[in-house]
Amino acid sequence: MLTVLTTVLILGACGTNKDSGQTVEDSIYDNPRSHTAEDFMPLSEALEKYPVWFKAKVYPTRKTTVKDVYVFENGYATHYWNLKSLPIDEYDDLSDDEIIKYVKENSTAKATGKYILDITLDELGQSTQEIEVVLENGIMEYYYPKGYNLDGEILTEEKTSTEVTDYLVNFEQGSNSQKIFNTTYSGLAYNKDFSLFTRVDDSFVGFKLDDPDTKNDKVTIEGK
Secondary structure, eight states: OHHHHHHHHHHHHBBBBBSSSHHHHHHSOOGGSSSGGGGGEEHHHHHOOOOOOEEESSSOOTEEEEOOOOOOOTTTTEEEEEEEOOOOGGGGTTTTHHHHHHHHEEEEEEEEEEEEEEEEEESSSSSEEHHHHHHEEEEEEEEEOOOEEOOEEOOEEEEEEEEEOEEEEEEEEEEEEEEEEEEEEEEESSSSEEEEEEEOOOTTOOOOOOOOOOOOTTEEEEOO
């Protein structure tokens, strides 16, 4: 029964996509009901394989704007925000390296540092309820571009930074995918309104949260 319940949680509840008329099942390429939980990629592995993730509404369309981008590379996580808003399809023809270069140059705020994945257990202490991406000895930076203040004074470009040790983003149960033009985006729930998506092959099944028995050394359980 526990195995069945876990699989159901991974696949997410069936709902309606108001933008396209699809259900959750329909919007996932290669219907996951034909797969087992073992076919889904754990989050810890996903963040090592796919460096660029977009924060977007649960069912993005071609004109859905992206204001936040997360980059995971070599054990470090960086969240770029205050980013010039672009529709998600504007990223389709860019490589991961080109996207990273773009967000570095067009973001006025970021948080970066080494990360761990911390599991929060469910009420029974048996399964994963959510996973927080936590920064260790991270740095948060804000950039203030040149310009004029309200008194007409010329401002020079400034940068402020502060140390931060806090969670970066939390992932919840529920894998979902959406295909826009020729690009398939697969992701995990960020909250009820948003998911974090990355670009995958059409044949990709989906993601899942790591189980409490994971052997990945970047995963902790409730801070331990």
